[in-house]
Amino acid sequence: PAETTPLSALFFADICRQAGLPKGVVNIVTGDGSTGSALVAHPGIDKVAFTGSTEVGKAIARTVAGTDKKLTLELGGKAANIVFDDAPIDQAVEGIVNGIFFNQGHVCCAGSRLLVQESVQDELLDALKRRMATLRVGDPLDKNTDIGAINSAEQLARITELADAGEAEGAERWSPACELPGSGYWFAPTLFTGVTQAHRIAREEVFGPVLSVLTFRTPEEAVAKANNTPYGLSAGIWTEKGSRMLWMASKLRAGVIWSNTFNKFDPTSPFGGYKESGFGREGGRHGLEAYLNV
Template identity: 80%
Template sequence: MDTFDNANPFQYAPAPESRDIARLKPSYGIYLNGEFRDGRGEAVKTINPATEEPLAEIAEADATDVDDAVSAARAAYQGTWSRTTPAERSKYLFRIARAIQERGRELAVLETLDNGKPISESRDVDIPTAAAHFFYYAGWADKLGYAGFGPEPRPIGVAGQIIPWNFPLLMAAWKIAPALATGNTVVLKPAETTPLTAITLAEIIAECDLPAGVVNILPGGPSVGQALVEHPGVDKIAFTGSTAVGKQIQKSVAVSGKRLSLELGGKAANIVFDDAPIDQAVEGIVNGIFFNQGHVCCAGSRLLVQESVHEEVIAALQERLQTLRMGDPLDKNTDIGAINSAAQLARVRALADSGDAEGAIRWSPECHLPDKGFWFPPTIFTGVSQANRIAREEIFGPVLSVLTFRTPAEAVEKANNTPYGLSAGIWTEKGSRILWMANRLRAGVIWANTFNRFDPTSPFGGYQESGFGREGGRHGLEAYLAQ
């Protein structure tokens, strides 16, 4: 990669963000009924995936903490939150949004340390978008009667929310903001490998004087998630994560009367036609699969490129990948950070190896991987067939599978040939073709001449095994309103 091109006189000097900004504490606990205390579960260390050094110890929750948190959330729902006027709810949300902005640098560095994503992404995407979600839903809180869900929409009650490790704070914002705006109370479990920004969000929420019990945050592992899902006092489950766990959750809540929304995996097709704006399409391909190391459920992991421009697009893509900078996630010039965990790295490696075994051609730019930490170079597989595992299974890593097509109909057929259906991208200068394709693609989100754009005003969610329910936008309110 560029960093190792010694012939280039313009070598970017290291520009690391200071880790002191994160104000790391030696240990963190849970936030329950307005109080910070140690959970009664195990104490586990959360590590920096870029270096494998321990960052802090987390006193995780256990099932009794889940019990207490659900009771606290129920009491808060009946006691204070349902009597808080919509305008007051709105004020709390605005306050949280502002506080996230004010502590934006701290949250960005903390997120990068805990998750491994580049600081440029946590600073420019995760944290501002998290604040934007609170701002957006703050605006809805006192206008719910005009959202199209009846004149007096009612909250559901206590929402149990389980979020993944790829966008820790942003996913917390996606879950908490609409739940509070509609008058629900919340018990949220962050991912085990990335609890730090969620606990810091709890601090922010406490500083904003949100009444005790309205938001409870319980770091923990799968058993805590299971206890939350199975708890009879929970009225609604919102889960973002893998399709396998999503299926278990759906079984578990069946006939329980609980409402459920799932945002699961994906294997999105990013479709490039021969009349596409090629330079921008290349950017979109890079952003689609290498943003956040490919740890994105809606990642454009399958590139469908029209056969007549295949060589041209791949050559341009390879040239572009040479300029990506991989390394210290805290360096402001880093484009590709670390894989979030050893387990995820093993999964990415295994799937990439299956690509070799099944005859696809692997390519990566020349790059030096750090000795410590979890790293995987940006990788392109060409010559991939629709039957290969790397064309069917979600890799959730920086690995792109390239397939070709000849006609728009074939592109649609291949794009839809997946049990998933979260997102898709279309690259063409022809507006009518964008509409023709969008009508036929089975995906919840379709981007035209762009990819991986997230905005709180826009609903997000999937088809089929990518889940159901929408988050964001006016539609995102529905998941937290009684039917």
């Protein structure tokens, strides 16, 4: 588990104990990066599966290169949520909010880039701002909370730096009026408009509740902008036209593509990325293959 969040994994270990799994079937080792490095490099390890940052994923790939260890990597993302002018606006707004603000944006496949067709930009943004104004920021253990605490002081500093860079580079920043708790690490849900593909907030993974809005006129332009990223983990398409959805899905370089929804998963379907979002798949038959010797 990540060094900043070991307790949830240890809680899972206790669930395994309560379920009656024999000792040794599931082993959880906590520690920082050096602990992970020792596990990856150990000669007794046959298979490594890593979910985390692209930087660490590259280091793991270098470590196992030249060995017979199998490797799957699920790394960073900068997913595009693409909204066409015929999309159901209210449904799209819910998908956008779920895509970027779920789990405070601490999601590899978060829909952190909103690509909206120019003709419906104003209508969509008005509806999105109204919805963002209803989001509740607070105790993540409260079932009424929409956006909880940021993972760590280090991650909060990273989010703050990129948000400040967005303003400095000319994008327009907006957040709803919300009262943040007095203690802990918090960041209000944030929306940037007037974003170009050159902005850092459009290129770098923020891993926080920050949404960058870009516009497009044609499906071809939407594809070009969506694919203009080193990542390729997920994408969303919002349209009533089935033919357009299928055409877009065939052009987008993303491992998982949703149509008129976002962040919906089926354990029988493979999940994974292209490019710097990793390789290999989790879930379904494809996810089992990396654990088999045949």
